[in-house]
Amino acid sequence: MGACCSSKKKNQGEVGEIREDDLKGIFREFDLNGDGFIQREELRAVMQKMGQSPTEDELDAMFEAADKDHDGNIDFQEFLVIAKANPLSLSLKAVFEELDVDGDGYITRSELRTAFQRMGHSLSDQDIKAIYRHVDQNNDGKINFSEFCEMMTRRK
Incomplete structure (x- = not known):
């Protein structure tokens, strides 16, 4: 995984750059009930739709890595951190x-x-x-x- 974390910096607007709007779209795909947050069960449901079968421990680890304020929800700012930082648990x-x-x-x-x-x-x-x-x-x-x-x- 080290190779992917040493990516070259791109200039803003350069072709290929993932925009915040794109990430908002991805976030909405996870936010199944549309309340502006990703709950644990939504994370499980989306992963299952993608063909994955996360264990309870894996879900706990992913949620703990993302839910920085420990409110039981992943908000968009917390999601951005995951999407950009690529923690090992994800x-x-x-x-x-x-x-x-x-x-x-x-x-x-x-x-x-x-x-x-x-x-x-x-x-x-x-x-x-x-x-x-x-x-x-x-x-x-x-x-x-x-x-x-x-x-x-x-x-x-």
Whole structure:
């Protein structure tokens, strides 16, 4: 995981930068009841939709890492810290491996489409092209782990 944490700084606005608006959209995907917070059960439900089966201990660890004020909720600011800091308990490698269904070390367009379908969303070809324009830095038509980490750890 060390490789993904040593990403090069990007200039604000540069192609590929994950914007706070994008993170708000991701946050809303986790906030199933729309109350502006992610509760423990919402975290579990979203992870299960993504094909993961977190144990109670894993959920506890993730929630403890995120819920800094210990109010039982993850607000957007706490979510931003997770999204940008990549704490070990929310391993990007595990997420990447879930998305990389065939285990070849790359997330293909098909795998990306499947991941979004599992979360209840359908992506148009246009959507997928837009994502790849921002993430696929070497333009090989696939997202490797380094590109994935770069996307997930970019700071605004």
